[in-house]
Amino acid sequence: MRRSLIVLAALFTVAAAPPIKPGQWETSNTITAIDMPGDPGGVAKSMVGKTTVVKACITAAQAASGPESLFKATGGKCRYDRFNLAGGRVDAAMSCGPGGMSSTMSGTMTPTSYQVNGRTKTPMMTMTSTTKGRWLGAC
Numbered sequence: 001m002r003r004s005l006i007v008l009a010a011l012f013t014v015a016a017a018p019p020i021k022p023g024q025w026e027t028s029n030t031i032t033a034i035d036m037p038g039d040p041g042g043v044a045k046s047m048v049g050k051t052t053v054v055k056a057c058i059t060a061a062q063a064a065s066g067p068e069s070l071f072k073a074t075g076g077k078c079r080y081d082r083f084n085l086a087g088g089r090v091d092a093a094m095s096c097g098p099g100g101m102s103s104t105m106s107g108t109m110t111p112t113s114y115q116v117n118g119r120t121k122t123p124m125m126t127m128t129s130t131t132k133g134r135w136l137g138a139c
Contacts, residue, residue, distance in 0.1 A: 021111045022060040024136040028053045029129050036125035044125060057139035085109065090116065099123070111135075 030051040036044040078096040085091075090109050095102045100123050107116030112135040120127045 020058065020063045020109075021135045022058050022063040024055060024057055024139050025133055026053060026055050026136055027131060027133040029131045031127060031129050033128045034125060035127075055136070059139075090114070105131075107131075 028051050031047050031049065034044045034048055039045060077098075078094055080092060080094050081102075082091070082093040088108055088110060089106070091106045093102070093104045101120065103118055103120045105116040105118040107114060109116075114131075114133045116131050118129050118131060120129070
């Protein structure tokens with residue numbers, strides 16, 4: 001589940017600022033806090049401070065078509081509730097159903113980098129994180 005959330009966050013943030021530069025992107029996600037009532041053995045809390053790095057190749061078509069096209073792979077389960085991009089700043093909210101996951105993100109973006117702070121809520125937990133991305137070059 002954690003990897004799915006991170007990959008979803010990576011796609012959400014990498015795609016969020018058209019036009020982004022197509023090519024190889026590296027996204028690092030660091031969990032800054034988790035609240036999970038009944039956390040068995042402190043497993044969730046042990047994830048705080050951990051960083052996961054994901055690389056993804058963004059095609060020219062994906063970069064040009066905007067963020068919504070990347071969620072077709074979710075079977076239509078995710079959608080933007082709010083998406084504002086102006087002056088290099090992004091403010092967005094997304095929800096995925098029917099499981100009840102929602103995310104909000106805000107931060108800065110350029111065609112070759114971004115940094116956003118996010119909050120993800122599921123019926124079982126609330127997590128905050130910092131996600132940074134950078135363009136590495138051609139795929």
